Amino acid sequence: MRVVGFTFIKNAVKFDYPIVEAIQSILPLCDEVVVAVGKSEDNTLKLVSSIDPQKVKIIETIWNENLREGGAVLAEETNKAFDSIDESADWCFYIQGDEALHEQYFDVVKNAMLKYKDDEKVEGLLFKYKHFYGSYDYIGDSRNWYRHEVRVVKNDKNIRSFGDAQGFRKNGNKLKVKALDASIHHYGWVKHPQKQALKQQNFNKLWHSDQWVKQNISAVDEFDYSQIDSLKRFEGTHPKVFQERIKNTNWTFSFDPTKRSLSLKERLSRAVEKWTGYRIGEYKNYKLLR
Numbered sequence: 226m227r228v229v230g231f232t233f234i235k236n237a238v239k240f241d242y243p244i245v246e247a248i249q250s251i252l253p254l255c256d257e258v259v260v261a262v263g264k265s266e267d268n269t270l271k272l273v274s275s276i277d278p279q280k281v282k283i284i285e286t287i288w289n290e291n292l293r294e295g296g297a298v299l300a301e302e303t304n305k306a307f308d309s310i311d312e313s314a315d316w317c318f319y320i321q322g323d324e325a326l327h328e329q330y331f332d333v334v335k336n337a338m339l340k341y342k343d344d345e346k347v348e349g350l351l352f353k354y355k356h357f358y359g360s361y362d363y364i365g366d367s368r369n370w371y372r373h374e375v376r377v378v379k380n381d382k383n384i385r386s387f388g389d390a391q392g393f394r395k396n397g398n399k400l401k402v403k404a405l406d407a408s409i410h411h412y413g414w415v416k417h418p419q420k421q422a423l424k425q426q427n428f429n430k431l432w433h434s435d436q437w438v439k440q441n442i443s444a445v446d447e448f449d450y451s452q453i454d455s456l457k458r459f460e461g462t463h464p465k466v467f468q469e470r471i472k473n474t475n476w477t478f479s480f481d482p483t484k485r486s487l488s489l490k491e492r493l494s495r496a497v498e499k500w501t502g503y504r505i506g507e508y509k510n511y512k513l514l515r
Contacts, residue, residue, distance in 0.1 A: 233302035235263030296389025303386035330407035359478035418447035
C-alpha cells in the first residue's frame with residue numbers, strides 16, 4: 226500500500242501557520258507528501274524545504290487572486306497538490322496548514338486504509354474534529370464548529386476539492402466514506418492575537434471584496450478572543466510535533482466554560498444532541514457507509 230499526503234500553503238511565516246507540524250503529523254503514515262507552496266511574501270518556501278527533503282515534494286504555484294468568491298482559490302490549490310500525486314498511490318492523505326493528526330491514531334488510520342484499499346465502494350475516510358480556540362487549552366463546543374470531515378481519499382482524479390477546500394466531491398457527488406474513531410486537531414483559531422487579527426483581515430479577502438472586508442472586518446492590532454459563545458476545557462494531549470510550539474506560546478487566554486452565551490435554539494439543539502447524538506440541521510458533505 227502506498228500513501229501520499231498533500232497540502233497547500235502560502236505566507237506561513239507571516240500568518241504563523243503551523244505548516245511544519247501539520248506535515249510532520251502525517252509523515253509517518255505517508256511515503257511522500259506533496260506541498261503546493263504559493264508564491265509568498267516571506268520564507269515559506271525555505272521553511273517547507275527544510276522539513277524532510279527525502280519525503281516532501283514541493284510544487285511552486287501562483288494563487289489566482291481573481292478566485293475570491295467562496296474561497297475557491299483554496300480548492301484550486303488543493304487540487305494542484307492532489308493532481309501532482311502519481312498513479313502509484315492508493316490513498317491520499319489531505320492535511321491543511323493549521324491541522325494535525327495525533328500519533329495515537331496512526332494504527333487506526335493505517336488499519337482502515339489497509340482494510341478498504343481495494344473496496345471500490347469506499348471513496349474516503351471520515352475523521353472527527355477538535356477545534357481549538359484562543360489557546361491550546363480550550364475547544365469549541367457549539368454548533369458553529371463542524372464535527373467531521375474527509376481527510377483521506379482514494380487516488381481517483383475524479384475526486385475534486387469542494388467549495389473552500391473543507392471537503393471533497395466526486396463528479397459533483399458527495400464521497401462515500403467510512404467513519405474512523407480518530408480526530409484531527411484544528412488549530413486555526415490558536416495564534417497570538419496580533420497574528421490572528423492580521424490573518425482575519427487578509428484571509429477574508431479570499432471570500433469577499435476589499436470593500437466587504439473593510440466594512441465587516443475590524444482593522445485592529447489584536448484579535449478579541451473573548452467574543453465566543455461556548456468553549457470547554459480540553460482534557461487530552463496534543464500531538465508530539467506540537468509540543469515545542471505549545472511550549473513557546475507567548476500570550477494568555479482564559480475562559481469560564483460555565484458562562485456560555487447561547488441562544489434558545491442552540492440550547493435546545495444541544496439538549497437533543499446530548500441525548501440522541503443527532504445534531505439538527507448538520508451539514509454533511511459526505512455519504513456515510515455503514
